[in-house]
Amino acid sequence: MKLLTFAHGGETRLGYLREDGSVLDVTASWAICQHGLAGRKAPANVLEAIELGEGLEAALTMIAEAARGQGPGLARMDALTVLAPIPRPRKNIFCVGRNYREHIIEGNLARGRKADDFPKALELFTKAPTTVNGHGAAVSRRADLTGMLDYEVELAIVIGREGRDIAVEQAFDHVFGYTIVNDITARDLQVRHGQWFKGKSLDGTCPIGPVVALRSAIPDPNALEIQLSVNGELRQSSNTSDMLFSVAQIISEVSAGMTLEPGDIIATGTPSGVGLAFNPPRSLNVGDVISARIEHIGELTTTIS
Known part of the structure; x- marks a missing residue:
């Protein structure tokens, strides 16, 4: 089951992506739900869906079955204005740096370090x-601020259940689902400021x-x-099995002494092939089209303007 948030008439709506590629307007269809959640307000985005808690998946399945072939607001996804699933998170997006072995190696070599100098902690x-x-x-592109704008395709975890000090064995109990993040980065700002926050936080770069x-x-x-491609050229191609720290380990470590809440997003790192690692480095430029793909999730497209 895949959910999305889209714009309609100045409002946000929750969509359910069906196997045939059509999108069911869940917000408009909520009234036909006969499940235990029927008395609740119709969710208008993925965060509101998460907050409904237990029973959401059963309710969505019932709505999809009841609306089969004639649900209100059926449309193709490419005909919709698709927003980020959680358009305005309540807190910063958590991000894991240097978590794919091959990416760590390419970064180490670019900086004159030993190739096998892997992080000892997250x-x-x-x-x-x-x-x-x-x-x-x-x-x-913000050429007035950065000379080196880069891409990073990442698997992102969306938290569905609050927790702190989560054991690795219970980590998946706190997961709502997974999405794609393109962690667009101003590399020179990242270096100039020492801490990565500024180079990672220009408006719209997530x-x-x-x-x-x-x-x-x-x-x-x-x-x-x-995978990730720029203008059709494959730049990144890997498997999430190359992660140094697994999804469950990441959730456990991030939650140690720090509460994770429903709707929190954790980006889990990027594989090798970033623009900075090329010789010479390859920056994103105006007009570039970036396609980030993850198996069983889909494809996220971005244009540099």
């Missing part, structure tokens, strides 16, 4: 909520989506093909 940073952008949206695939749709998040 490296964490965040991106501001104002970085969030949707599928098909444009990201400003495209997310296009959907959230519910946890039940992805039995093993550490066995997914992950």
